[in-house]
Amino acid sequence: MEQKNNSTAVVQIQGLYKKYSKKADYAIENVTFSCHEGEIVGLLGHNGAGKSTTLKCLEGMLPFEKGSISISGYDIKKEPVKAKMNMGFVTDNHAVFVKMTGIQYVSFMADVYKVSTKLRKERLDALEQVFQLGDAINNLVSSYSHGMRQKICMMASLIHAPKLWILDEPMTGLDPRTMRAVQDFMRGYAKAGNCIIFSSHALNTVAKLCDRVVLIRKGKQISDINVKEIIARDPYFDFEEYFLQNERQN
Numbered sequence: 001m002e003q004k005n006n007s008t009a010v011v012q013i014q015g016l017y018k019k020y021s022k023k024a025d026y027a028i029e030n031v032t033f034s035c036h037e038g039e040i041v042g043l044l045g046h047n048g049a050g051k052s053t054t055l056k057c058l059e060g061m062l063p064f065e066k067g068s069i070s071i072s073g074y075d076i077k078k079e080p081v082k083a084k085m086n087m088g089f090v091t092d093n094h095a096v097f098v099k100m101t102g103i104q105y106v107s108f109m110a111d112v113y114k115v116s117t118k119l120r121k122e123r124l125d126a127l128e129q130v131f132q133l134g135d136a137i138n139n140l141v142s143s144y145s146h147g148m149r150q151k152i153c154m155m156a157s158l159i160h161a162p163k164l165w166i167l168d169e170p171m172t173g174l175d176p177r178t179m180r181a182v183q184d185f186m187r188g189y190a191k192a193g194n195c196i197i198f199s200s201h202a203l204n205t206v207a208k209l210c211d212r213v214v215l216i217r218k219g220k221q222i223s224d225i226n227v228k229e230i231i232a233r234d235p236y237f238d239f240e241e242y243f244l245q246n247e248r249q250n
Contacts, residue, residue: 010086010164010195011035011058016067018057027053028219031067033212035164035195040186042210043199044243050219051199052091055168058197059089072163085113088157089166090150102137102144102152106159113160120159127155130185131178146173154182158189165189167198171205183209207239215243 016031028050035041043051056062058069060076060083069076074083097105110120128137131151136144141152150173158165165186171179186209190196200206206213207227215222230237 007036007038009034009036010072012070014068016064018053018064026219031221033214033224035197037193037195038190039211040190040196040209041212042206043214043216044206045216046201049216051216052168055166055199059166060084086162087164087166088162090153090157091168098142101140102133105141105152106156109156110159115160123159127158130181131155163194165196169200170198203240
């Protein structure tokens with residue numbers, strides 16, 4: 001069951017169902033959870049479990065058959081533009097403009113979100129401290145490694161300081177130093193009153209970083225647990241065994 005939280009809900013997903021064709025089974029069914037100010041929520045599951053599908057519905061990239069999604073009070077179906085203005089997202093396929101340089105891509109996204117020249121410079125300087133692309137930000141994105149593309153996508157997704165930050169397998173391709181810096185940044189960004197939803201199949205990353213974990217298996221939501229509450233009750237709680245038990249029972 002989803003845990004109570006007294007802070008403001010930035011994201012509310014209720015009874016979400018999605019299928020890719022009329023004759024196909026549901027890719028996800030009855031997914032229900034929220035994300036509040038100050039929270040990091042992790043979607044945990046094996047490859048193909050339905051994590052990316054859930055996030056793409058949340059981002060407005062995929063239509064869905066049943067359910068509702070609201071972001072900062074805006075329904076993703078009824079007011080998609082307003083909803084999307086409150087989010088930034090990093091997908092796993094790096095759909096970036098490879099013929100642009102890194103700085104051109106970030107500037108393009110700043111234009112899309114109508115970020116002023118002053119603010120974009122301030123934010124870009126701050127983001128560069130985290131992601132440290134250095135002079136490579138002036139190179140073509142097509143020349144970037146997977147990890148560098150991940151970094152520039154993160155920077156571009158944050159240039160408008162969204163209330164909701166969505167990431168699909170964000171640690172893939174990052175070196176250990178950058179991974180640590182991104183995790184620290186995520187904690188700080190959430191603590192500033194924003195919320196983060198990200199997917200992963202890495203249990204250790206999710207358990208270490210998240211306030212809550214939503215476990216998805218074969219398109220179905222198995223559980224929604226409050227990590228901090230569990231650790232407060234039992235500092236030695238075995239998350240791996242807990243999730244393995246849920247896998248076996250479902």
